[in-house]
Amino acid sequence: MANMQMRDPRGWVFYYLICFVALLWVGFLTAQGVMIFVSLFLTLIVLGFSAILCVMLILELKKDEKKSSG
Numbered sequence: 001m002a003n004m005q006m007r008d009p010r011g012w013v014f015y016y017l018i019c020f021v022a023l024l025w026v027g028f029l030t031a032q033g034v035m036i037f038v039s040l041f042l043t044l045i046v047l048g049f050s051a052i053l054c055v056m057l058i059l060e061l062k063k064d065e066k067k068s069s070g
Contacts, residue, residue: 015053019046022045022046023043025042
């Protein structure tokens with residue numbers, strides 16, 4: 001991600017809306033009983049990307065804390 005600001009509220013709203021729509025689609029596909037592997041793959045993508053963003057946010061907070069204290 002090229003120089004993405006992790007604290008941009010508009011970016012987070014957009015991200016959460018995309019995740020919400022993806023998980024709603026997964027719920028719809030699972031309820032219909034079709035494309036189970038596609039819904040599983042989409043769920044893994046959403047969860048994996050969320051975990052990566054969480055780690056990036058933690059690392060950025062640690063870097064800011066180190067910069068402000070030193």
